[in-house]
Structure formats: structure tokens, C-alpha cells
Amino acid sequence: MKSKRVVIVLTIVGLFMATTLLPNAIAADTFNWKKCEGTKLRFVMHKIPPSKAVLETLPKFEEKTGIKVDAEILPESQFRQKVLIQFASGKSDIDVYLTMPANDAVKYYTSGWYEPLGNYLNDPSKTEPGYDYEDFAKSAREGCTIDNTIIGMPCGFSPAIFYYRKDLFEKYNVAIPQTFDDLEAAAKKLTLDTDGDGKIDIYGWSNRGKGRVATSVFSMFLFGYGGRFLDDDGNPVINSPEAVQALDLYGRLLRLYGPPGSTNFNFYEVYSLFQQGKVAMCTAGASTHKVFVDPEKSKIWDTVDYAIMPGGPNGRHSFVVVWGFSVYSGSKNKDAAWLLVQYLTDKSGMKTLLKDGGVTVARSSTWKDPDIAPITKPKKLFDLSLETVEKHGNPYWNPPAISVTELRDALGAAIVASILGEDVKKAADKAQAEWVRILKEERAEMKK
Amino acid sequence: MALNVAYPQEKSRPVEGRRSSELTRQFVEFIDRNLKIVFPVPLLVTLFLLIIFPLIYTAYLSFHTWGLSANRKPDFVWFTNYVRIFFHDPRFWHSVLITMYYSFLAVGTEIVLGTAIALVLNRKFAGMKIVRSIFILPMAATPAAISLIWTMMFHPDIGVVNYLMTRFHLPALVWLGHPRSALFAIVMVDVWMFTPFVVLVVLAGLHALPREPYEAAMVDGASPGQTLWYLTLPFLKPTIIVALIFRLVQALKTFDIIFIMTEGGPANATETLNLYTFKRMFMYYKGGYSSALALILLSVVLVVNIILIRLRKREWSY
Numbered sequence: 001m002k003s004k005r006v007v008i009v010l011t012i013v014g015l016f017m018a019t020t021l022l023p024n025a026i027a028a029d030t031f032n033w034k035k036c037e038g039t040k041l042r043f044v045m046h047k048i049p050p051s052k053a054v055l056e057t058l059p060k061f062e063e064k065t066g067i068k069v070d071a072e073i074l075p076e077s078q079f080r081q082k083v084l085i086q087f088a089s090g091k092s093d094i095d096v097y098l099t100m101p102a103n104d105a106v107k108y109y110t111s112g113w114y115e116p117l118g119n120y121l122n123d124p125s126k127t128e129p130g131y132d133y134e135d136f137a138k139s140a141r142e143g144c145t146i147d148n149t150i151i152g153m154p155c156g157f158s159p160a161i162f163y164y165r166k167d168l169f170e171k172y173n174v175a176i177p178q179t180f181d182d183l184e185a186a187a188k189k190l191t192l193d194t195d196g197d198g199k200i201d202i203y204g205w206s207n208r209g210k211g212r213v214a215t216s217v218f219s220m221f222l223f224g225y226g227g228r229f230l231d232d233d234g235n236p237v238i239n240s241p242e243a244v245q246a247l248d249l250y251g252r253l254l255r256l257y258g259p260p261g262s263t264n265f266n267f268y269e270v271y272s273l274f275q276q277g278k279v280a281m282c283t284a285g286a287s288t289h290k291v292f293v294d295p296e297k298s299k300i301w302d303t304v305d306y307a308i309m310p311g312g313p314n315g316r317h318s319f320v321v322v323w324g325f326s327v328y329s330g331s332k333n334k335d336a337a338w339l340l341v342q343y344l345t346d347k348s349g350m351k352t353l354l355k356d357g358g359v360t361v362a363r364s365s366t367w368k369d370p371d372i373a374p375i376t377k378p379k380k381l382f383d384l385s386l387e388t389v390e391k392h393g394n395p396y397w398n399p400p401a402i403s404v405t406e407l408r409d410a411l412g413a414a415i416v417a418s419i420l421g422e423d424v425k426k427a428a429d430k431a432q433a434e435w436v437r438i439l440k441e442e443r444a445e446m447k448k
Numbered sequence: 449m450a451l452n453v454a455y456p457q458e459k460s461r462p463v464e465g466r467r468s469s470e471l472t473r474q475f476v477e478f479i480d481r482n483l484k485i486v487f488p489v490p491l492l493v494t495l496f497l498l499i500i501f502p503l504i505y506t507a508y509l510s511f512h513t514w515g516l517s518a519n520r521k522p523d524f525v526w527f528t529n530y531v532r533i534f535f536h537d538p539r540f541w542h543s544v545l546i547t548m549y550y551s552f553l554a555v556g557t558e559i560v561l562g563t564a565i566a567l568v569l570n571r572k573f574a575g576m577k578i579v580r581s582i583f584i585l586p587m588a589a590t591p592a593a594i595s596l597i598w599t600m601m602f603h604p605d606i607g608v609v610n611y612l613m614t615r616f617h618l619p620a621l622v623w624l625g626h627p628r629s630a631l632f633a634i635v636m637v638d639v640w641m642f643t644p645f646v647v648l649v650v651l652a653g654l655h656a657l658p659r660e661p662y663e664a665a666m667v668d669g670a671s672p673g674q675t676l677w678y679l680t681l682p683f684l685k686p687t688i689i690v691a692l693i694f695r696l697v698q699a700l701k702t703f704d705i706i707f708i709m710t711e712g713g714p715a716n717a718t719e720t721l722n723l724y725t726f727k728r729m730f731m732y733y734k735g736g737y738s739s740a741l742a743l744i745l746l747s748v749v750l751v752v753n754i755i756l757i758r759l760r761k762r763e764w765s766y
Binding site for chain 1: 513713
């Protein structure tokens with residue numbers, strides 16, 4: 001019977017110890033990283049510049065909080081479809097996911113898939129002290145808010161930057177274009193036959209032309225001429241004179257000074273040609289800079305330079321892609337999910353993401369952190385990115401509607417028509433009619 | 449049952465007294481007795497889960513509108529989707545046209561080319577086994593990988609195809625970049641991928657040809673051309689129709705190569721019905737409408753299938 005007594009005593013001692021160690025978890029008033037210890041989270045994202053750094057910080061998160069994270073990185077379109085199907089079924093086990101509000105916000109918000117994070121921010125037991133939501137750049141915060149509801153924590157943004165070949169500009173005495181007219185003149189001057197064989201070897205300008213994917217770049221020209229997607233009453237105005245002017249310029253630039261086959265170009269084809277030295281100017285995200293200066297992949301690594309995207313009569317409107325981390329409204333571990341989101345986007349989290357290089361993170365304080373200053377090279381690029389985002393950034397480069405993809409397809413068809421040299425006004429009118437129909441259907445659906 | 453009677457010795461074997469062997473024996477007996485139910489059950493379950501249930505669910509959805517959200521249940525809308533598709537959707541009719549154009553052009557080329565190649569490969573020549581194996585390769589590779597590589601090859605500036613064209617003093621084309629040439633480029637890839645299939649089927653048919661008519665033709669002094677036209681091809685008709693059935697049904701549903709190479713563009717020039725259905729569902733979030741489109745595609749494929757099977761039955765009655 002001695003063994004039985006030992007067992008009883010040990011059990012009592014064990015229970016005693018357990019109860020003295022538990023209070024931390026029970027006290028709801030203080031914030032504690034280990035609050036949700038033992039939970040398992042599912043985290044899904046697609047490949048963005050910080051994704052590698054994010055994956056690398058996850059083991060440290062697991063150590064700090066005791067929460068196990070099952071992370072997945074997928075290619076972008078598969079990611080969208082997978083997340084969509086999972087959420088549509090209503091039975092997803094995804095807890096935290098990456099979101100690109102300009103594309104997804106309206107659809108996901110109206111479907112109720114975002115967990116509103118405002119309440120979590122205001123609850124001191126759930127949010128770490130010093131998180132400082134106001135520290136995020138204004139356009140990043142705006143980008144992740146819809147209908148006055150905060151739907152995600154900004155992680156990073158990528159503004160569109162104008163890249164050009166320094167050597168060609170110097171050789172042919174071309175100044176950095178400031179306006180669209182300058183841009184066209186420069187493109188014309190730099191479309192060259194350098195070896196006299198009658199075939200063009202260097203094209204002045206290259207950009208996306210594959211319909212839907214070109215609308216984001218096109219938005220820079222649209223807003224630059226003073227055009228808009230929707231007017232103040234929410235009616236489409238993409239056949240306005242400004243829009244037609246923008247369509248005409250976009251198509252003309254690619255048709256006359258761009259490489260053949262532009263109508264099938266997504267960003268990948270544009271970058272490849274630029275890397276091979278066949279193109280004098282293009283636009284790309286700030287993070288693409290890394291790809292252009294890699295001596296192993298890029299022929300022009302030592303002669304590429306960048307500037308702010310030229311503007312039109314209505315100013316410069318570089319489109320800014322904002323990414324954020326959101327919590328799924330149907331998640332069963334919302335508190336733990338919120339801990340993960342915080343960890344990735346708080347001040348030290350952002351510092352880690354920025355250190356990986358080539359990532360424009362969304363917190364203003366991170367830029368001014370003395371620890372970071374020697375690491376952010378090239379400094380010129382980051383300064384330019386910040387300036388673009390703060391002064392000329394446009395996070396609203398998609399029409400604010402649910403059927404974003406369908407609208408972009410319709411506008412994309414007009415862009416393709418312009419590139420092919422067809423009647424631009426007719427194409428714009430056709431796109432306008434499509435937009436009217438799509439938005440009418442969408443609003444009728446919403447009323448039900 | 450007959451099976452039980454066939455093995456009386458096994459039944460009278462002494463039972464070992466452990467529960468598990470008794471249960472096993474009862475289980476085996478149960479299966480023996482109900483063989484005609486047990487064997488088909490796995491097949492029926494699979495058929496039901498993978499084919500019948502999705503079909504019924506798609507048909508159900510096609511009479512509703514649904515935005516692919518669990519928060520809003522599908523709304524019943526009678527035949528609205530079908531009416532819209534047939535009478536108010538020019539893009540639907542355009543996609544049907546493209547589908548027919550694509551399928552008949554690709555399959556027609558494959559049948560002609562495949563038969564010709566099979567006739568050549570049917571002879572004995574040095575290295576014929578190796579040549580036959582190499583010919584099968586395009587069919588064995590993954591369509592996704594093939595499409596990506598062909599997209600690179602079709603690049604107007606740095607692609608191999610234009611390089612070869614200019615080498616032979618032919619004009620360099622834009623291929624996937626222009627609405628008119630994009631469809632032909634994709635048809636080319638389809639022909640490259642699936643002609644080997646037709647070759648295989650026709651080769652099998654050639655091996656099964658009867659010898660006597662040929663000997664009679666030789667005695668009568670028929671030229672090779674006459675033998676081909678009056679003997680071989682008519683004999684091959686049923687086989688060719690089998691190849692035609694398989695290929696046409698598959699071509700009508702082609703998705704992967706088109707999606708990867710042009711995603712239906714430029715300007716919807718290569719948007720087949722299957723691609724259009726996919727876009728409506730997964731890009732525009734129109735669950736009910738795309739379900740109706742899917743059913744229409746199924747009906748088209750079914751009708752083509754029935755016509756071809758009737759044709760084959762007629763031809764194979766010699």
C-alpha cells in the first residue's frame with residue numbers, strides 16, 4: 001500500500017504546483033504572449049517579397065507563445081482560388097491569411113470573411129502594449145480599412161517605380177521624363193536599331209498588356225489625366241474623355257515603342273526583357289529592384305536606375321499595392337490568430353521583415369530606426385519608395401466593387417484593343433457598357 | 449450457392465476456438481453469399497461521389513444564383529440563368545464558336561497527320577522501335593509543363609519559333625500576342641501533343657487488318673495509291689472513328705493548355721466554353737450561372753459523343 005500512498009501524495013503536490021503556475025493564464029487583465037499556448041494555427045499566404053522572412057520568424061513565434069503555426073505559401077492565383085473555395089464552403093480551418101485589399105477587400109468584406117480587428121486593438125488584454133497602430137503609414141492603414149472597419153494589419157506595400165537605363169539616357173541625351181508627353185518623346189527616341197540591320201533591337205517602353213493584369217498599371221495613366229473608375233455617385237466613367245486619352249496613350253506607347261506581343265505580357269515578360277537589355281524603360285514594384293541588379297540574372301545590373309513615375313496634367317499617381325494579414329471570421333482560435341498577426345507586424349516584427357532587404361514595410365518608425373539605417377541599401381530606393389507612397393501613392397487602383405475581376409476583364413479588353421490599334425473610343429464605350437451592366441447586376445444582388 | 453459447395457473440405461476444418469478466426473469465417477461466408485452486391489458496391493460508391501452527386505449538385509445550382517459565399521444561401525431563380533445564357537450573352541455564343549473552331553481544326557489535323565504517320569510507321573525499318581517510342585513522348589509529358597515551354601518558345605522576340613521562322617526566310621509572327629494567331633498557336637500545341645495518340649490507335653488498327661484483300665489487290669495489279677485509297681482507309685474507318693471520339697470529346701473540354709498559354713485572351717480570342725465557365729465561377733463568383741454553363745457544355749459533349757458512337761456502329765458492321 002506504500003506505493004498507493006506515494007501516488008496520492010504526488011498527485012496532490014502536482015495539482016498544487018499546477019494551480020500556482022496557472023494564474024498567469026487566468027488573469028485576463030494583463031497581456032501575455034503565452035496566453036494561447038498549445039493552440040495550433042493555420043496560416044496561408046502567397047509569395048510576396050517578405051514571405052521568406054515571415055517563414056523564418058515563425059519558429060521564434062512558436063518559442064515565444066507556444067502556439068504551433070502550420071504555414072503555407074502558394075502561387076498567387078492558386079492562393080486566391082483556394083482561399084475563396086475554403087471560405088465559400090464556410091468550413092475553413094484557415095486562421096490567418098494574407099490579403100491584398102485593393103483586389104479582395106470588397107468581396108471578402110461583404111461576404112463576412114474578415115474578422116474586424118478594431119475591437120482587438122482596443123482591448124489591452126489582447127494587444128501588446130506599444131503596438132501603436134498609428135505608426136503604420138497612412139495609405140497602408142487606409143488600404144486595410146473598409147467601411148470604417150479595420151480588416152487587416154498592413155504588412156508591406158510596393159509602390160510602382162519607374163525604371164530606366166542610365167547608359168541609354170546618357171548616350172542619347174535623354175532627361176528623366178516628368179510628364180506623359182516627356183515619356184512618349186523619350187520612348188520614341190529610345191526605340192533604336194543599334195546594329196543597322198533594319199530590325200529594332202531596343203524598345204523604348206514595355207509594360208503589361210494582357211488585359212486584366214494591365215489595369216493596375218493603366219490606373220496610373222487614368223488618374224494622371226484626371227480620369228476615374230467611378231464617379232461620386234458610383235457610376236462608371238471609363239469612357240470619359242480623360243479615360244479615352246489615357247487608353248489611347250497606353251496603347252500607343254506599347255504599339256509604337258513596345259516589343260511585339262505586348263498583349264500577352266504579364267509583369268514577368270516585361271521584367272525578362274528589361275533584364276536582357278532589350279527595353280529602355282518600364283515600371284515595376286520597388287521590390288523588383290533586387291531582380292534587376294542581380295549580376296547573375298540581369299544583363300543591365302550596373303546600368304539600371306529609377307525615378308518617380310511621370311505624371312499627367314492631374315499629377316503623379318503611382319499605384320501602391322498594400323498587403324496585410326487578416327484573421328478569418330470563422331476561425332476557432334481568433335485570439336491566437338491575433339497574436340500571430342501582432343507578432344508579424346509589431347515594431348520588432350517589421351524590423352525583421354525589413355532586414356531581409358527589398359521590402360518596404362508599412363511602419364514609419366521602422367524606417368527611422370537607427371538599427372536599420374545601415375542595412376537599407378540602396379537608400380535612394382527606399383527614400384524614393386517612401387516619397388512615392390506618401391505623396392503620390394494611390395492604393396485605390398482597382399474599381400471599388402465586388403466583381404473586381406469581371407470589371408478588370410472588361411477594361412482589359414479595351415486596353416488590348418488600344419494596343420492593337422483599334423478604335424479607342426469604341427472600345428472605351430464597350431467597356432463602359434459592360435461596367436454599367438456588371439455594376440447594375442451586382443447592386444441588384446446586394447439589395448436582395 | 450455454388451461456391452460454398454465447391455469447397456466443402458474447408459468448411460469442415462476444425463475451428464481453432466479463437467474469436468477472430470470465427471468472425472473471419474463468417475465474414476468470408478457473407479461475402480461469398482452476396483457476391484453480386486459486394487463487387488459492384490465500391491464502384492457504385494465512387495461513381496456516385498465523383499460523378500452522380502456533382503452532376504446533381506451542378507444541376508441544382510444552375511437554377512439558383514449564388515455568390516460562392518457561405519453567408520448567403522443560393523437563391524432559386526427558375527430558368528433565369530439559361531434564358532440569360534441563350535439570349536443575352538454574346539460572349540457565350542462566341543465561346544461556343546471558338547470551342548467548335550478549335551476542336552474541329554485541332555482534331556481534324558490530328559486525324560489526318562496521325563493516320564499518315566501511322567501508315568509510315570507501319571513498315572519495317574531500321575530503328576523503328578526507337579522511333580515509335582520517341583513519337584509517344586509528347587503525349588507522356590505534363591500538359592502544364594508543355595504549355596509553359598511552348599509559351600516561351602512562342603515569344604515574339606526571344607522565342608525559338610520565330611528564330612526558326614526567320615532562318616527559313618518566313619515572317620516572324622506575334623503568335624500568342626494577336627487575337628488571330630493566338631488560336632492557331634494553341635491548336636499547334638494541341639496537335640503536337642495528341643497526334644501520337646491517334647498514331648497509336650491507328651497503328652493498332654493497321655495490325656488488325658485482314659491480309660486476303662491485299663493479296664487479291666496485288667494479284668489484280670493495284671497501285672500502292674489505289675491500295676491505300678480503296679482498301680486501307682475504308683478498313684481503317686472504324687478505328688479512325690474511335691480515335692475521333694476520344695479526341696473530339698477531349699478537345700471540346702480542353703482547359704489546361706489554353707489557360708496557361710493565354711488565359712482565354714487576347715481579348716477573348718481563345719476563350720472556349722470550358723474556360724468561360726471557369727472564369728464565371730472562380731473569377732467572377734457567379735456560381736449559378738457557371739453551373740448552367742457547365743451543364744450546357746456537358747450536353748454538347750454528350751450529343752457529339754452519341755452522334756459519333758452511332759456513326760461507329762454503322763461503320764463497324766462488316
